[in-house]
Amino acid sequence: MNDQNEFLEITAGAKGKRPTVNGMAYSGGKMRLPGWKFPVVVDLAGMTIPDTVPLLADHNNSTACRVGMISAKVENNQLLISGEIVAEGDVASGIVAQGKAGADWQLSIGADVQEAELVKGKRSVNGIDLEGPFYHVTKSTLREVSVVAVGADSTTKMTVRAQFKFKGEVESMNENEKKVVSAAQENTPVQAAATVSAFNDNSAEIAAMAAKEERERVVKIKAICNGEFDKIEVQAIEEGWTPESTTEKVLAAFRTKQPVAEVNISVKKNDGPNLKTLEAAMCLRAGIDEDSLVKDYGEKAVEMAWDDRDMSIRALMGECLRLEGMDVPRRFDNQAIQAAFSTVSLPGILSNVANKKLLQAYEAQPIIATKLCTTGDLNDFKEADRFRLTDMGDLLPVAADGEIKEGGLIEESAKNQIDTFAKKFCLTRKMIINDDLGAFLKVPVAMGNRAARLVDQLFFSRLLANPTQGDGKALFSAAHKKLLTGATSALSADSLKKAIELYLDQVDADGQPIAVEPRYLVVPTALKHLAIELTRGATLVMSGGTDNVVRPALNVIVDENLQVVSSPYLANSAYVGASSTGWYLFGQPGTVDTFEIGYLKGRRTPTVERGDLDFNVLGMWFRVFFDVGVREQDHRGIVKANGAA
Numbered sequence: 001m002n003d004q005n006e007f008l009e010i011t012a013g014a015k016g017k018r019p020t021v022n023g024m025a026y027s028g029g030k031m032r033l034p035g036w037k038f039p040v041v042v043d044l045a046g047m048t049i050p051d052t053v054p055l056l057a058d059h060n061n062s063t064a065c066r067v068g069m070i071s072a073k074v075e076n077n078q079l080l081i082s083g084e085i086v087a088e089g090d091v092a093s094g095i096v097a098q099g100k101a102g103a104d105w106q107l108s109i110g111a112d113v114q115e116a117e118l119v120k121g122k123r124s125v126n127g128i129d130l131e132g133p134f135y136h137v138t139k140s141t142l143r144e145v146s147v148v149a150v151g152a153d154s155t156t157k158m159t160v161r162a163q164f165k166f167k168g169e170v171e172s173m174n175e176n177e178k179k180v181v182s183a184a185q186e187n188t189p190v191q192a193a194a195t196v197s198a199f200n201d202n203s204a205e206i207a208a209m210a211a212k213e214e215r216e217r218v219v220k221i222k223a224i225c226n227g228e229f230d231k232i233e234v235q236a237i238e239e240g241w242t243p244e245s246t247t248e249k250v251l252a253a254f255r256t257k258q259p260v261a262e263v264n265i266s267v268k269k270n271d272g273p274n275l276k277t278l279e280a281a282m283c284l285r286a287g288i289d290e291d292s293l294v295k296d297y298g299e300k301a302v303e304m305a306w307d308d309r310d311m312s313i314r315a316l317m318g319e320c321l322r323l324e325g326m327d328v329p330r331r332f333d334n335q336a337i338q339a340a341f342s343t344v345s346l347p348g349i350l351s352n353v354a355n356k357k358l359l360q361a362y363e364a365q366p367i368i369a370t371k372l373c374t375t376g377d378l379n380d381f382k383e384a385d386r387f388r389l390t391d392m393g394d395l396l397p398v399a400a401d402g403e404i405k406e407g408g409l410i411e412e413s414a415k416n417q418i419d420t421f422a423k424k425f426c427l428t429r430k431m432i433i434n435d436d437l438g439a440f441l442k443v444p445v446a447m448g449n450r451a452a453r454l455v456d457q458l459f460f461s462r463l464l465a466n467p468t469q470g471d472g473k474a475l476f477s478a479a480h481k482k483l484l485t486g487a488t489s490a491l492s493a494d495s496l497k498k499a500i501e502l503y504l505d506q507v508d509a510d511g512q513p514i515a516v517e518p519r520y521l522v523v524p525t526a527l528k529h530l531a532i533e534l535t536r537g538a539t540l541v542m543s544g545g546t547d548n549v550v551r552p553a554l555n556v557i558v559d560e561n562l563q564v565v566s567s568p569y570l571a572n573s574a575y576v577g578a579s580s581t582g583w584y585l586f587g588q589p590g591t592v593d594t595f596e597i598g599y600l601k602g603r604r605t606p607t608v609e610r611g612d613l614d615f616n617v618l619g620m621w622f623r624v625f626f627d628v629g630v631r632e633q634d635h636r637g638i639v640k641a642n643g644a645a
Helices: 090-100 175-186 203-225 230-238 243-255 275-285 290-297 299-308 313-323 334-341 345-364 429-433 437-465 493-504 525-535 556-560
Strands: 008-011 020-026 040-042 053-057 066-075 078-085 106-119 122-125 128-131 134-148 158-162 194-196 374-378 384-391 410-416 419-428 518-524 539-542 550-553 563-567 583-587 595-600 607-610 619-632 638-641
Touching (some): 020 066, 020 106, 053 078, 053 090, 066 090, 078 090, 203 230, 275 313, 313 334, 313 429, 410 619, 419 429, 437 619, 493 518, 493 638, 518 525, 525 556, 525 563
Parallel strands (some): 008 158, 053 134, 518 563
Antiparallel strands (some): 008 020, 053 066, 066 078, 158 194, 518 583, 539 550, 583 638, 595 619
8 A cells, every 4th residue: 555545644725725635544453442441443344434524623523623524435454535624714724734843643533333242362354363352343334534643543643745825815904904914924934845754764853843843833923913912822822723823813803893794693592493393394394294294203393393484594504503512603604504514414404305395296296107017126226037926727626536636836937127217416505595495495396206207207118119028029919919900900999899809818828818807098198088988988879860869879898997098108209119009908907917116125216315515516415316117027918009000
């Protein structure tokens, strides 16, 4: 492994760019942890790693100590991280500055332990042969990675590469402020990019350099404060502030004497809404039915939620920060947005609300395929055999000796396979500032409609394609005795009677009738009204002669109780095999398995999930995915008529 992976490195970006980080958070070996009698080894193979992980200072989950966002991965039995430092406060600046001065920063992982066991003998974990006793954490979830002075894993030290520039704008300052800036600039020489390694052999030289730079830092801070800001001076020296951050604090102290217009996030007292009431309030604002909310959250939570149903997105962010014990920023800026999205509460609430809107739209959209197909569950995405027991033969006469003949079960099989269909959408910074929850929720509504239409698209594309079956014959073919062709197959009373006859004559593997009645007449939209006319009551016919008597004509088709189902997909030119004249007879799903809609492990609806924090996007990504597939199961139980020559 190269040196870059062995140590965490923070590299200051160019102007306007955030510092980037990368390195090793855990080497895979033993760690000494408070509260654990023996060393702890976290099995990286059993660790669940979220898409994004916060980078903290000293495991402190406050806003000020959330210094960055990283991604993590396991490589060569080590936990590697990379990301960006997003914070610009004193803590983040201090980490970079002290590292530059020679501090041997280390990393420490924060994880939730689901399963662990005490190992008394020998065991290989993370590719390392270890001697017991030690605790083997077999299942865990990575929650955060922290920058610490001394880590549990002594190998996770880091180097720092940084270039510093003062961020002030002298032109807009008064005379007192200019004095502060002048003092800072006079005492801040231009720093060239330099790398200080924790494993440099010249440790004495490094120590001397660090001591010198610390003395210079203190001198600069005293010059900036100039005896007028004693509290700031003491705090800056003790807490390791940089001259730059000290300058910003002094300037802020000057400007507190002037009124400042700020956008405040409204924060309730400790007796304010909890997570359930906040989520219910957002659901009410989104137009979710109150009765369904009572089932999910309880009557009391929904009742309380009515008071907060008009809560703005900004206020919601503030409440989520409060619920997790984090500081609520007074100024509503990018840092406040980033802090809110780093919580568990806010993305969870928004994704749940979006999920409910998506399901509401999905369930409201009629799906024709569910009328005509059975449903089934698959365990994975591999093509699966779908076995069914079709028959056990006819009952036979009992012989004179009383012996009953054995009847063997007849087993048939078909295939099905599911796939994942997905898209992503974003709650942007613009939507947040405009408090435009409606614009955000329009997307999952549209995706819910699309997901419902997807099931029909999969079904009709398969039906129209007329795929080859396991017996080597097309689904609809003369060999299967279920296809009407030629001009006489156009939808009419005569052709419908013929199709019903073909349907009733279908036989099982033994050549015996399957005795299944047709239930649905499936037609393109151009044939809808003709189909209704054919399947409704008797027609009225005018008799000839002078008396002009009206008498009913017998319509025997009405006794078949066929339900007309029309679909625009059948004649849509985007689908192979589409026709404006073709029509079909289907049986009741379950009486004979014609087509099956397959879902992954019983999940019959699409899902909304929080996506990754993207540093290139001012907002939060969400994704919608749906695991579904449709395949034909049995050629019996369907009859097709081409409707034309």
